[in-house]
Amino acid sequence: MRRLKKGQGIAWLVAFVVILGLLGYYAALVLTGTINKTDDSLKLGLDLDGGVSITYEAVGDTPTDEQMEDTILKLQQRIENDLGEESSTTEANVYRVGDKRITVEIPGVSDANALLEELGTPGTLYFITQYDIEGNPNYTINGYDADGNIDGTLNYDIDTLIDNGSVIATGTNVTSAQAATQTNQTTNATEYVVQLRFDDEGTTAFSAATTAASLTGDSIAIYYDGKFVSVPTVKNAISDGNCIIEGMDSYEQAQKLASYIRIGGLDIELTELESQVVGAQLGSDALRTSLIAAGVGLVIVMLFLIAMYLAPGVVASLALALYTAMLIGILKAFDITLTLPGIAGMILSIGMAVDANVICFARIREEIKNGRPVISAIETGFSKALSAILDGNITTLIAAAVLGILGSGTVKGFAITLALGVVLSMFTALVITRILMNSFYALGIRSPKAYGKAKEPTKFDFVGKKAIFITISVAIIAAGFVTMGVFKAKDGAGLNYSLEFLGGTSTTVDFNETYTLEQLDSIVVPDIASTLDISEGSIQTTTVDGSNQAIFKTRTLTLDERTALNEMLESKYSVAEDSITSQSIGSTISGEMRSQSTIAVIVAVLCMLVYIWFRFKDIRFASSAIIALIHDVLIVLSLYAFARISVGSAFIACMLTVIGYSVNDTIVVFDRIRENHKAIRTETVENLKELANSSLAQTLSRSISTSITTAIMVLMLLILGVSSIREFALPLLAGVIAGTYSSIFIATQLWYIFRVSGKKSN
Known part of the structure; x- marks a missing residue:
């Protein structure tokens, strides 16, 4: 970007403030409308709107x-x-x-x-004659209502009309119904019609009925699902089973009538x-607490950036504010449904949006340390950071794409907000932040002290201690598998599979007072068991910390049983109806979700492997990164085993987010190794070790800063979120920590091992 003059810097800042003000005001209206459920509200999913x-x-x-x-x-x-x-x-x-x-x-x-x-x-579709055998009208047509629908009344119930022969055929007698056009022989005008074909039984009945009706000009009404959909007048006897209904105003109207007729003859059993079933009150609480978590986390991240990076930190905070307003505006403009996992994806993307800025700032500080003037350091810093930002974010987009293609409805919402966040973060870091940095410089903020200077890299033998780091990881993962084995032998399942995987019904109840787990088991569970006629031991009970909510897991309940349970809770415990949430999932879904999880992870890993191999032109970089992210997945899986966290639909989103985040972090280090490798003339074991250690040291502060900002956002979800968000946030926080650990202590060490394989020390 060309160096800005003072007037240009002022103009850019004024334009930015105006845009931020307008977008911020619009975002505030949208968020306020969402909370108050006005017309300005975001489109909410079931888990937020009930x-x-x-x-x-x-x-x-x-x-x-x-x-x-x-x-x-x-x-x-x-x-x-x-x-x-x-x-x-x-x-x-x-x-x-x-x-x-x-x-x-x-x-x-x-x-x-x-x-x-x-x-x-x-629904059943009936063809009804205008008069019964005694000459009494079977129906009365008054015209059309305000919406253009036929306004009519059936004078007798359907059973009576069937018994007296007034129902001449049903939808099951129709073999085909299609919209079509024909040319009026008199006027040559195009007419829109519906072409019907009846089976043998319908042909015989329709022939007799239309022969009689054609003599008097009577009609034969088509009645579906409690209302009239068409009342055509019979002009001629129809004896061959082929019928044409005329009088349609448009082809779309003909299509609609044809669909009604086909619908009435459906033989599909569902x-x-x-x-x-989600209670509106629980959804409202989830939305409110998640937005609070986002706001608090955003403020803390901004303060952290300013404290760590001074003037660039102020710039990053302004860009982050614009980023957040733009994200909300896009969600509203494109009518994207916001779900609970979607909020999690949005909050996580805010934390990750800082990463691109931090990479640039770290580069700028290095250039200032090397003696470059500030303006030159800004330009060079952004230029050198570009490849790491692009490669890291593209891998996260790959994870989001896999989620969007293979995930379920709520997980798709997470994928959309995460992908939007990644794209917007690159835009704000590479365009907005750069413009603001140059504008600040043009206004006179030119002292190197305002931008900071990189410290000497930490002298630590990261590679030399590789055996210790790898052993720690292996021990944690092994302990996780042992734990899964123990629970497998004890309970028949190594992980705490939720209803999505096992099938059953979960009922979440927001009581008017707080019950301990012991009180629930001794007071409430017996009432539930009695109401549902099941054993008390078959009911799993959990409480939600910091609230009056309790979760009861049972076998799959019928609709009548769910209704009976709700009525018992309302009458005996004065629980509000809209604070009861029930979820029921069959075993067919369970098996599919297992395969879906596996396929999603495999596809994401393979796509990332190919991309990294292509970008770095070295399979050793790609294989090291993939092994490191598998390490992160196994670490998080171990946490699921240790803490008995419920493995449900959010498990897929969590694992793929961990994968995307882990690779993002690792690629930044690999990008530095690739850059520093150009200075090596002779590739010896000692030179490669020094290359790995120095590259890790140079990127260490960036890795820690990014991890802290991302962890802050996730931690706010963990502290302030509702139970379903907490179950998502805890393993995600573990994934952030594991991803940081593997990028510093595992991935580069693996690359070094692969690279020096077969080489001898000097």
Whole structure:
């Protein structure tokens, strides 16, 4: 970047302040609206807004694409009918998962259990004659309502109409229903129609009914799911089973009617695989505490940066404020659904956003130490930091991409916010921070003291002590596997698999007072066992520190059992209905989540291996980095075993985040080794050892600073977050520590071992 004059520096700063003010104001409106649930709110997932999520699977053979699309439409229509007035303020999301599954997500509903009972019930479509055999009208049509739907009344119940022969056919008699166009023979205008074909039974019945109706100009109504969808007048007798419904205003209207007719004849049987009911109060608490954690962590990180890096620290803090406002603005602008793991990804990305700035600042200090003028040190520092920033962040983006492709709904939210954070962090560090640094210099902040000077690198034999460091890691990992073996023999499972892996039902209850674990087991558990007619020993109970919440894990409960449990808790313990959260997951999901976790990790590792190999042109760099990140994964896995942390859907996000973070840290060190290696004329064992030690020493302060800022953000989640976030934050914090340890004491040492293999000392 060209050196700025004073006037240019002032202009850039004024522009920055204006942009930051506008974006900050907008971000504040969005956050306030999100907390107060106004129109300015971010789009919230179920875990933050409360509501219901359910995944169905088609029983039997794999349905056709058309059958799946029709089923999705059927569920959407049933949701609109069942929500009533709530449908105008609730955004239901119905989407296909794989070949046979459909997931329904409905945030913000008031009676989630009742809605669960209605969803998936096949609607039946009926073809009803205008008059019964005695000449009485079967239905009355008043016209159309404000939304353009047919306003009509069925004069008798369906069973009566079936018994007296007024129902001439049902949706199951329709073999095909397609929207089409035809040309009017008189006017040559294009008309939109629906083409129907009946089976043999429907053809016979329709022939008789249309023959009679055509003589009097009567209609045959199409009635689906409690309402009229079409009431066409019969013009001619239809004897061949092929029928055309005319009078559509558009092709889209014809498509909609054709879908209704196909829906009424669906023979797909849906079975519930997974369902989750989230109390709105718990979701609100999760959102509030997570935002508080983000705010507190952000302030602490800014203070740390200013204390550590002086003027550059002020610049980084300003850039970080802009980064945060931009991230919130993008989430709102693109209507990205924010989930609890998504908040975790956003908070983590704030901590990691500092990394790019720290790499630049460390380089600038080194250049000042080497005698360069400040302005030259700024330009050279940013230039030398570029490769490490790009390589490190791209590996994290690879992890985020794997999460987005292979992860579930909530994990996808985490991946999106993490990826957005990585991209924005590179932009703010390489563009915004650089502009601000040059602007500060143009305004007269030119003393080297304001920017700091790198200290002499630590004289420590990192490579010489490699046996000690590797032994420590091996001991921790071995202890983790031993622990898993002990629990495997004792409980049948080495890890504390959650419901996503084992299947069952978990009910989280926010009581009006705090119960100890002993009180829950002696007072509440017997009532639960009696209500559900299960043994007390089959109920697993845990408490949530710092709150009145308790979690009860049982076998998979039916909807009636869940309703009965809620009613018992409400009547006997005065628990508010919206503070009860239940989650039920079937065993089919369990097996898939295990394979999903394994595939996600393998794919991420292979992609990173290829990328690092390509960038560093040396398989030894790539293999060392991959072994180091496997080390980090195993360390975190050991923590899951030691602390019996629940292994659930967040486990995937946690592990892949650890992988991305670990490689990011290691690449910065490897980038310095690659740079310093150019000065080596003869590659001896002694020279390689000195190269590794000096490169580690030169990047040590950066590694520690980045780890501290990231750890601060995660620690705030651990301290202030709700239970589900804490279970995510604790292993993530361990991953940050393990990643820092491996980048300093494991990865480079492995590279050295591979590099000197076969070489002799002088």
